[in-house]
Amino acid sequence: MESFIDYLRRHFELSEQDAELFRSVSRTKKLRRKQYLVQEGDVWRYNAFVLKGLLRTYSVDDKGQEHYIQFSPEDWWAGDRESYIYETPAKYNVDAYEDSEVLLISKPDMEMLHAEVPAFNHFMRNLLERSFIALRNRVQSNISFTAEEKYRDFLRIYPDLANRLPQHMIAAYIGITAETLSRVRHHISKK
Amino acid sequence: MESFIDYLRRHFELSEQDAELFRSVSRTKKLRRKQYLVQEGDVWRYNAFVLKGLLRTYSVDDKGQEHYIQFSPEDWWAGDRESYIYETPAKYNVDAYEDSEVLLISKPDMEMLHAEVPAFNHFMRNLLERSFIALRNRVQSNISFTAEEKYRDFLRIYPDLANRLPQHMIAAYIGITAETLSRVRHHISKK
DNA sequence: CGATTCTTTGAAAACAGTCAATCTGTGTGG
């Protein structure tokens, strides 16, 4: 739990009193590998901050193919924003790819924190802006790059994730098949 | 300018006094077809609300190929968020595809409005959340759909834009070539 | 070690891209 407080303190000034407020509304939850945090169809009413481990957000299509929308390692947030905001059944699954520990804050508590701690509100707003920009860059990559360029771009942006994830998950994240990724890697290594 | 005030009033309560505050920091700018609002390399320091017409945000790659990131018709916002937030040179061009009129609010004025008018701040935050979700759905389409499915998805989400834009721009938006889109349409019409 | 998951490889097929030519519709200037 303290690593969450540390995270907040790295990003804005937080009094001990406010830190206590954050602690009072937070609870932690351990997830074993493959355990769901959100399952398709659930309505998601929390904010989840990853204390330890690695979560993945993905959908499964008719053919059983998994499509990864997001990976959330330590110090990232996880959940289904669409379900959270609109209070509709989740279209995505979120589960633990590694044994993990998350910190949960309910939606009403989160709204209270935003109102009571302006610096936190400001920080989260800024985080959302930056996430939006990152997502836009991902679209740019999707619509204009070849398989090899998409993979290189992934390595550039998430060098650390590349070591923690199996290739087939990276492939599904960038929108190509595992076989194509294998061939792309072979091709890169020959240079 | 009043259509901007109307837009705000459709989304939250706005006193006449606050409306006057919005008017005082807004100026309008007419753009002729093909005229730039932001050119690649500029730093973009405004918020632009489209009063009339249609703007497009796109990049141009080494081969001269255009990749459309966003279309902004009436009642949408335009600009390069990455340049605006980080104050870096824009990677995208924004220009008028139809003769247009935009309303401009400078970054400092925008920050003042966010601080002075909490309901506006709340509305813009919510708009950003919803834009984020829409963008995430676009990524989902990018990584999991075939050309035909991507096109059908575009028609479903932006039925009105489909009539205002040439096909080759729609193709570049969903990440396929104009020729492929033509064949997809032919194929759809045969059913 | 045995089972499972992940990666690689090959061959064939499907899909989308490229290039070039033609067709269509629109608008402009003579």
Add this chain to the structure above:
DNA sequence: CCACACAGATTGACTGTTTTCAAAGAATCG
């Protein structure tokens, strides 16, 4: 008002990339 230019759309033939399916190898985990 017509001729022409221009941008956009379509079509064909071809190329290249990526997917699919299947099988074999490698790595990992309980």
